[in-house]
Amino acid sequence: MGNHILDIRDLYVWYRTYEGYSKVLDGVDFNVNKGEKVGLVGEAGCGKTTTMRSVLGILPEGQFHIPKGEILYHGENILKMKPQELHKIRSEGMSMIFQEPSAALNPVFTIGSQIFDVIKYSGEGNSAGSRSKNKEKIREKAIQAIREVYIPDPERILECYPNQLSGGMKQRICIAMAIVTERELLIADEPGTSLDVTIQDQVHRLLRDLVDKKGMSLVMITHSLGVAREMTDRIYVMYAGNIVEIADTKELFANPLHPYTLGLLASVPKLTGGGVTEGIYGQIPDYLNPPKGCRFYPRCDRADHSCQQEKPPLRDMGDGHYTACFKV
């Protein structure tokens, strides 16, 4: 497994609540290879964002507990790292784009100030040369990045505050911040969800093109299989803190196996089929007392006694297609 940039192994993340531990992630396995675009798909509240936030170590301080698991970045466990090492990975290795661009940009600093800081603390900012020259270089880099996300008049944008920009522009700025310095892995957490549909499409295309151009790896978090199909090479389907199916994108759409994946696919409205025909009844289980065995069985029409007893492991179905279901 030498090619993995990121390799999450059997990760458990629990949140502390007044009623006890909310056991959200329940043994997640996930990896990203060099230059690969990976989708992490699941409905709201299934733990996609939690997984990726734990990679960057930005879960809410003091409110979570990781009882078990490893997050390996080039073979080094992030969870056991010293602050300086983690710092280095954050500033040089990975970057993240958040779901809500208005929340991800600090409202009281200019766009310029925020991009400059990203460059300054990335290790690329403090090269040799005088201070003013350095500043000029940082500025150049920032302008270049804003051009790359197709925003006109970058000089003026640098002086703007986030509230002066539209949602789409803000998300482009967030993308610019994520690619302004060289990084090998980009984590995009539903970057289009808060935007309207046409802008969403532009942002997705921009993101895919930039990742390809720079040879970065991408983790695309999304609740939409359609978006994942357009953007990714390989898809992880997540349900209630479990990875339930892994497959190459083409394979997954050609031959979906897990009942949850089938349900997700069926819930997509089809242009030819007259609206939504089916869906999945019920809702994500209570993480305080998650069902024993398969977490999906209360909503699954194939479930029987065995599903309630034991948690189904991921099984290799050939060609890198894995699924966690006894009934497949």
Add this chain to the structure above:
Amino acid sequence: MNKLHRYFLKRLFYSIFVLIGLSIVIFVIARVVPGDPARMALGPRAPQFAVDALREEMHLNNNLPTQYFYWVKGVATGDLGKSLVTKRNVTEDIKEFLPATLELVALSAVFVIMFSILFGALAARHKDKWIDSLIRVMAYTGVAMPSFVLAVLFLLFFGYIWPVIPVLGRLSAGLYAPPTFTGLYTIDSLLVGDLEVFWDALKHLLLPALALAVGPLFQEARIVRSSMTDNMTKDYLASAVAFGMPDRVVMGKYLLKPSMIPAVSVMGLDIAAMMGNAFLVEVIFNWPGISRFGMEAMLHKDLNAISAVIVVFGLIFVLVNILVDLIVAYLDPRIRLGGGV
């Protein structure tokens, strides 16, 4: 920026009406309270004709609107009338007593601003750790203890048990007040280069300023803490952390500035309110300030002095408020610039 200028000019203009309204209210209230000010000024043994003469001189026999008209006419020409107690022009009294309180409140304000940010940031940074609990206990104690209780405790401790610092008045006996430029002893003494007087004046300021500052200080510290812990959960902070920015930048820049916005608004009001709240502290520390002067004026029904003090307080309140709005506008571009490109 032009829009902002116009906004503040407008604010300044409106505040004139606020002051006029305030003066009418206080003018009426001071006069409907029972008791004859002329009689109180002259004492119970004064002959009736003298009282009548004074009433006539003060226009007390006219109706309220006429009285108010006379007063405004005086104010417009810079004459706030004569005090019945000090027998001087009220302007003189204000010139004498206001700087002492300004100096006191200014130092208190420095304490409030410095320590509330320090304690608030410390508590937020070490949320739910012992340091946060310690500051919380200090805050509850500090807010619950009225400033005059603290003042008495200071007086007892530093005046009697451990006299390392002066507790009464503005200067030690034997020292002369510096020549008046601003009326603030610390500043005036520095202006003439008299360090001995400066130190002495500063030492005299310390305890009353501290007694006055403690309550608002801890209240503000709690606001700073809660606004910081609130902002800590924001994505823009997670984003700054995720980009690998060092702790001091994340905390000192990306967290501090947005967190100061709610604190500044409350701080301004609290600092302005200290002008009036200084009364008991001024009494206990024998501080010749305007708050004490104003309270005595009320007890003596010294009509002109009451109106003057209240209008001065109102003026300061209005100015501080405008200043606070300026600072908030500086901190928050959403206010400064509005939406749209």
